[in-house]
Amino acid sequence: MDTLWFNIGLAFLFLGTVSVNCKSVNEMQFQHMKKILDESELDNLRQRNEVSAVYYYKRDIPRLKGFLKELDKTAEYLKLYGVEVGFFDCGILHEAKEPKCNEHNAEFQIFTYRSNHVLLELGLETMFDVNSIMSNILQLVLIHDVPILQSVEERIEYENKYKGEKDILFTYQKAIGTFEHRIFMEVAFAYHDKFKFAVCTNKQAVQDLKDSSFSPSEKSIYVLRCKNWTEKDLKCPYFKYSKKYDLATLANFVKSLTYPKVFMMPSDGMEIPFYQDKGLHVGYFFYNKDSKDTVLSAASDTADAFFTNMGIVAVDVDRLSPEEKVELDFHGSFPAVACHKRNMEKPVFMEGNWGKLQVIHQFLVGQLNKQDSHESDVQSISSDDFISSEDMDEDSEQFNEQDFEQFGDDEIEEVETQDDAVAEAVYQSRRKLPQVDLIDALTDKTFPTTIKNKDLVFVLFYLPFDDKSMAFLYAYADASKEIENDPARPLTRVNCHDWTDVCGNEKINIYPTMRMYRNGKMLKDYKGLLDSKAVVTTVKLLNQSNPVNLVDSTSIMDLMNGVLPNSKQVVTETVVMALLDKSHHTELKVFKNVASQLEDTMTFAYNNDGAASKIPDFKFKVPSIVVLRRSDILKPHVVYIGKLEVTEMKDFIIKASIPSMPELTVEWFPALYRQQKPFVILFLDEYQESARLKKVMEDIVISSKFPMLQFVWMNADPKSVGRSVLNEYDKDNRVPEICYVDLKKGIVFNNKDEYPVEDTISEWLTSVMNEKIEPSKVLEQGDWKPKKHGYDFLSLIDKENERKKKKKQRNQGERIIEEHGVGFDKDGREINAEEERVKAETKNLDSEEDEIREELVALHKTRLYKSGGGRRHKDHPEGSEGKVTSPPEVDEKYKATADSASHQGQKSKEHKSKHTEL
Numbered sequence: 001m002d003t004l005w006f007n008i009g010l011a012f013l014f015l016g017t018v019s020v021n022c023k024s025v026n027e028m029q030f031q032h033m034k035k036i037l038d039e040s041e042l043d044n045l046r047q048r049n050e051v052s053a054v055y056y057y058k059r060d061i062p063r064l065k066g067f068l069k070e071l072d073k074t075a076e077y078l079k080l081y082g083v084e085v086g087f088f089d090c091g092i093l094h095e096a097k098e099p100k101c102n103e104h105n106a107e108f109q110i111f112t113y114r115s116n117h118v119l120l121e122l123g124l125e126t127m128f129d130v131n132s133i134m135s136n137i138l139q140l141v142l143i144h145d146v147p148i149l150q151s152v153e154e155r156i157e158y159e160n161k162y163k164g165e166k167d168i169l170f171t172y173q174k175a176i177g178t179f180e181h182r183i184f185m186e187v188a189f190a191y192h193d194k195f196k197f198a199v200c201t202n203k204q205a206v207q208d209l210k211d212s213s214f215s216p217s218e219k220s221i222y223v224l225r226c227k228n229w230t231e232k233d234l235k236c237p238y239f240k241y242s243k244k245y246d247l248a249t250l251a252n253f254v255k256s257l258t259y260p261k262v263f264m265m266p267s268d269g270m271e272i273p274f275y276q277d278k279g280l281h282v283g284y285f286f287y288n289k290d291s292k293d294t295v296l297s298a299a300s301d302t303a304d305a306f307f308t309n310m311g312i313v314a315v316d317v318d319r320l321s322p323e324e325k326v327e328l329d330f331h332g333s334f335p336a337v338a339c340h341k342r343n344m345e346k347p348v349f350m351e352g353n354w355g356k357l358q359v360i361h362q363f364l365v366g367q368l369n370k371q372d373s374h375e376s377d378v379q380s381i382s383s384d385d386f387i388s389s390e391d392m393d394e395d396s397e398q399f400n401e402q403d404f405e406q407f408g409d410d411e412i413e414e415v416e417t418q419d420d421a422v423a424e425a426v427y428q429s430r431r432k433l434p435q436v437d438l439i440d441a442l443t444d445k446t447f448p449t450t451i452k453n454k455d456l457v458f459v460l461f462y463l464p465f466d467d468k469s470m471a472f473l474y475a476y477a478d479a480s481k482e483i484e485n486d487p488a489r490p491l492t493r494v495n496c497h498d499w500t501d502v503c504g505n506e507k508i509n510i511y512p513t514m515r516m517y518r519n520g521k522m523l524k525d526y527k528g529l530l531d532s533k534a535v536v537t538t539v540k541l542l543n544q545s546n547p548v549n550l551v552d553s554t555s556i557m558d559l560m561n562g563v564l565p566n567s568k569q570v571v572t573e574t575v576v577m578a579l580l581d582k583s584h585h586t587e588l589k590v591f592k593n594v595a596s597q598l599e600d601t602m603t604f605a606y607n608n609d610g611a612a613s614k615i616p617d618f619k620f621k622v623p624s625i626v627v628l629r630r631s632d633i634l635k636p637h638v639v640y641i642g643k644l645e646v647t648e649m650k651d652f653i654i655k656a657s658i659p660s661m662p663e664l665t666v667e668w669f670p671a672l673y674r675q676q677k678p679f680v681i682l683f684l685d686e687y688q689e690s691a692r693l694k695k696v697m698e699d700i701v702i703s704s705k706f707p708m709l710q711f712v713w714m715n716a717d718p719k720s721v722g723r724s725v726l727n728e729y730d731k732d733n734r735v736p737e738i739c740y741v742d743l744k745k746g747i748v749f750n751n752k753d754e755y756p757v758e759d760t761i762s763e764w765l766t767s768v769m770n771e772k773i774e775p776s777k778v779l780e781q782g783d784w785k786p787k788k789h790g791y792d793f794l795s796l797i798d799k800e801n802e803r804k805k806k807k808k809q810r811n812q813g814e815r816i817i818e819e820h821g822v823g824f825d826k827d828g829r830e831i832n833a834e835e836e837r838v839k840a841e842t843k844n845l846d847s848e849e850d851e852i853r854e855e856l857v858a859l860h861k862t863r864l865y866k867s868g869g870g871r872r873h874k875d876h877p878e879g880s881e882g883k884v885t886s887p888p889e890v891d892e893k894y895k896a897t898a899d900s901a902s903h904q905g906q907k908s909k910e911h912k913s914k915h916t917e918l
Contacts, residue, residue: 028068032075034086039098042088046113050082051141053122056100058090058107067124071110074133080854081189083137112140132177138185139176139199145192146185148176150202158198159226159236167257168196168224168236172206180219183247190856191254209238219245223257223308239307251856253308256280261303262296263313266320272313280311283364284328284338284347288318291335298357305361310339310368339367422467434473438480440492447502450492451517456542458526458535460493461503462512469512471530476514478532483539490539516542516600524600529667538600540571547578547595547604553611562630564603574602574657575628581610584623587644591625594650602657625649627656634701635660661701664712664722672710678742680709680765683716683726683735690736696758697738706765709740729777740768747775 036042036054045052055071057064068087075085090101100106110127112119120140127133139146149155155170162168169188173181181199188197200206209222221241229236243249263272272282283302287295296314303312317325317334329346330336335354340347350363442450442459451457460476462469473493480491496503496511506515514526514535523542528534548564550556555565559577562570576598578591588608595604613622620626625640638656642648655675662668664681672679682697684690694713701711714722716735729739730750738756740749749768753760767773 030072030087032079033072034084036086036088042098045084045086047116048084049115051112051114051119051137052084052086053110053112053137054086054088055110056088056090056106058101061107067127070129071133074130077134078137081138081141083141112137126177131179131182135177135182135185138189142185142188142192146188146197146199149198149200149205151205152208155205156235159224160232162196163226163236164230165227166196167227168198169254170198170222170224172200172203172220174219175201180245183250186247186856187251187254194258256308259311262299263311265313265315272311281342281368282311282313282340284313284315284340286315286317286330286334286336288334295335298360301357302360306364310364337363339364341367422471434477436477436493438484438489439477440489442492442494444499444502447494452520454488454490455519456488456490457517458491458514458539459517460512460514461496461506461508462493463497464495466511472512475530475532476535479535482532482536537571541600541603546599547592547606550605550607553615556607556612556615559605570603572602573629573631575630576602576604576653577626577628578606579612579620579626580606580608580623582608584608587623590644590646590649593646594653597650598653627653629659632659634698661698661711661713664714672712675710676744677708677710678740680711681739681741682713683722683737683739684713685717685735693736693756696756696761699758700761705762709765740765746779746781748777748779749773750776
């Protein structure tokens with residue numbers, strides 16, 4: 001159970017699923033994954049020089065059949081990247097001596113190999129579809145080329161390593177194994193010889209980048225322009241990828257990074273790469289001999305400003321043939337500028353005089369903002385897209401809460417799993433299901449008879465898909481093992497997902513709920529810790545007579561030593577004892593009333609014949625109500641001196657059950673916080689000064705000088721929770737230290753005495769309470785809210801209605817085709833050809849992506865740039881190119897400012913290269 005409380009993950013992947021039967025798995029036919037028939041085939045697969053992956057089938061596990069289908073699909077894609085996937089059946093090949101078949105939990109892993117060496121064991125919990133399997137294995141294939149960097153320091157070290165050598169594509173992903181991570185790895189496979197790539201899943205690694213104010217569910221790619229940057233003390237200039245996030249668009253974008261900064265025509269030829277690929281708009285700068293220097297400078301600065309959004313071509317008009325001038329539609333004087341948007345037949349020339357560079361940029365911005373009737377996916381180009389190393393406005397807010405108004409699948413997943421340690425605990429423990437053999441599962445038939453026929457019954461009402469229910473079920477199962485010798489077997493359970501009528505009749509509306517029944521009637525709901533030890537203690541308390549009758553002085557003394565009259569040990573740290581005589585009828589009645597209300601939390605006992613008065617030198621008189629704190633060495637007992645009234649006595653006992661100076665833990669904090677007292681916290685380590693100071697604090701507690709304060713202590717060793725708390729209260733981080741913390745007022749006072757003793761500490765506490773000292777720290781006021789918005793159910797309903805509407809339209813379209821044929825509407829009129837083209841493009845979208853993937857693999861194999869380099873998400877939004885908001889600011893000499901380009905500081909080298917970067 002210790003592992004139940006760590007990490008964050010997907011909680012319900014394996015819960016509530018049905019295991020496949022052995023026969024169905026054995027008979028599965030794989031189209032792309034190799035079914036290994038003997039050990040020699042297995043050895044051949046593992047000895048390959050390229051990566052191979054093997055799944056060893058041993059037994060049924062949840063979700064196995066679905067996983068194998070996904071793995072078979074993935075094997076087809078992985079073959080393109082040189083990865084072979086195999087399936088080895090340990091059951092059929094029972095005579096094989098393969099060690100993995102006998103390895104514990106091997107069925108929950110995929111084993112990866114290269115040259116007969118095990119590379120990594122990949123857990124099935126991270127391999128739930130084609131995207132996750134493929135991205136995990138590609139991350140392994142490129143482990144040396146695409147490192148995972150999880151901090152700013154690691155990223156900056158990586159930048160420094162490649163300054164002056166290569167640009168870096170750095171991505172933040174919410175997790176390894178997503179659709180976005182997969183396509184990033186596919187592109188990295190093709191271009192890792194031309195660029196450096198890196199991945200992070202920790203938002204802190206991009207916290208110093210201007211556009212890093214994104215939600216944890218958002219993916220992000222940054223291009224770090226380190227190739228021509230040599231400033232060791234400054235991080236590389238960068239800009240954020242802002243185009244559509246699919247394989248085709250990302251691949252074309254990275255390909256555009258390999259193009260010349262300024263394409264020289266006709267020196268570099270007439271076929272312009274970024275124009276021929278129809279990936280970018282083109283800006284033409286026409287010049288002759290006299291205007292060459294001015295035009296090339298303007299072209300270079302424009303390339304900086306519109307980097308990856310527009311390709312720049314510098315045209316030497318003197319060297320163009322008449323035919324080439326006609327093809328470019330050039331006419332008039334020069335210098336001249338033209339904008340040729342993709343899918344347009346001819347470029348549009350800027351009218352008027354050449355003017356300043358700012359005028360040129362405004363012209364280009366205006367052209368890019370013109371949306372043609374057939375072009376609906378124009379990407380936004382604004383000054384925010386161009387970020388230099390000096391443009392670091394940490395307060396910039398790029399993310400808008402309106403982005404959450406519509407929920408996609410990713411957002412829904414985030415809402416359901418946000419920072420839920422319990423969900424992660426259940427998920428991580430799924431391989432070891434709770435052992436509920438000793439817990440009777442009740443139904444609508446057995447529930448009423450069980451609670452009627454048994455003297456004492458504990459019933460856990462739970463939901464199998466609720467994280468807290470399942471977490472408690474583990475503890476509940478552990479508790480059943482500890483009391484398995486109890487013939488009554490009092491622990492039972494009801495699955496409220498299956499037996500909704502039972503839970504409805506019992507009015508169960510909180511899960512999990514553990515309810516206790518005695519003699520067929522409801523006793524109370526359990527309010528203790530969801531912990532096996534606490535459950536066992538409650539069972540033992542309710543199985544004994546409570547209050548216990550102490551028949552004589554020997555029984556009283558035995559109880560003081562922790563032994564009950566039946567010779568069993570007391571199971572609680574707190575014991576409440578009433579010492580009375582036969583005349584105290586009212587006192588005994590009140591005491592028994594209180595005992596009945598608290599019988600499941602502590603041990604109660606009484607003597608009503610005055611036996612305590614006969615014990616020599618006994619410290620308690622008759623009558624008295626005594627609260628014994630068995631683990632409290634400072635104040636082991638407290639005597640009740642209040643009114644003879646149930647509520648007042650009950651409240652006193654609850655407060656008195658708290659030790660006088662306990663360790664501040666998760667278990668004790670709720671009870672301590674309810675006291676509404678300021679805390680005096682002593683932070684300790686293992687050294688002698690801590691021991692001395694603890695003894696001083698204990699003396700203050702024993703003196704009872706400060707009953708209005710709650711004294712506690714915390715372990716403050718390095719890496720402990722106590723040290724983290726101390727760091728929040730006092731950055732000096734000195735141990736031992738005393739802190740006065742008033743959580744109600746939100747103020748902290750730190751004791752700074754070099755050698756505190758009882759008198760100085762007492763004076764300090766008195767000054768603090770009398771407000772004669774200023775607080776050392778004021779705690780931030782805030783609300784405990786989810787980090788992410790909850791569901792907008794109305795929007796989800798609207799979205800579902802829109803989907804139904806589209807489905808209805810598709811069905812209607814099929815009926816129209818049957819009646820009138822393709823190309824006609826419901827009235828029999830011919831449909832516009834352009835609309836038909838759009839439909840055809842949508843239909844072929846997946847096949848086009850496969851073609852792009854094959855091109856990337858081919859590019860990798862040819863090492864074309866070495867001298868210099870799936871599945872579509874059904875709700876993935878289409879990329880949109882919006883409006884260009886403003887051109888970059890420039891001066892009159894056509895020199896771009898820090899806001900105009902993403903690689904300020906590179907000009908000195910690039911201008912000398914005659915703008916022909918190849």
